[in-house]
Amino acid sequence: MSSFGEKLAQVTEILRKYQVFCGHGYESIHDEAVALVLGAAELTPDQTMDLLDQPFPQSAEPRLEELLHLRGVERLPLAYALGEAWLAGVRFRCDARALVPRSPIAAVLIEGCQPWWSDDREPKTIVDVCCGGGSLGIIAAHVFCDALVILSDIDRDALSLASENVQLTAKTGHVVCCRGDLLHSFPNASIDLVLANPPYVCGVEMAQLHPEYEHEPGLALEAAEDGTALAVELLHEAARVLAPNGLLILEVGETAAALERRLPRIPFTWVDLPDGGSGVAAVSAQELRDWRAAGIL
16 A cells, blocks of 8 residues: 555656646645645645645545546646635635636735735725635635625626635625626725725637636636737726725736836736745725826826
């Protein structure tokens, strides 16, 4: 009987041979192998190194083979194969109704959105727009326990998954789901914090994505105008709906350069993300309104 350590080495080598792409919440093939082995054995990620010397259960072998086939042959993102994903220490139900939770905005949230959000007050109303499975809004609810958090998405399937995750993970009763098109349905000057991870992949890049991305909903990935269309619309709408001291946290990933080319006069503040990732901007309500008044937005 193999130990967990021996099984981990075997699975790592198998994944390397399959040449899987790690872009859905795991930094390396080794990290994916760890999650795959633990998932097959129905163990949570918070294991100690002592587990490596323990025998891998025979009863888990069929599940391990199934996961390896799904991940290596079908190139299914591991989170879909496992049916769950972890972000900022929170477990989320995960399937093809929405993108795999992986936004680097989570790292900004667990720091309380510092230094852009004043630590002497909490936001009263938070909107996670284009929420997908609701991970960012739910993490925000864990950080800002007294806030009303609204999970909003135009996709009914994604919103159904978000609703399931609210039931699974939300610690307060102040998290609600609302179907909507970006920020159009929200009244003026009513939101303290907007979290936005909209589709931002351009058509050319969509055609070049690794096979793993083909399992995710294209509606949640692709945007027009070099990937900037929805980000620009959100900037305009956020200027309208944010409260006077409100804040927009916007993710555009590698489309950041295209967004700067489209709005060359706007001095975006790109967040330094210590845990990796790129293209996250922090924008205050006052900045947005100043840019709009100056005609550069």
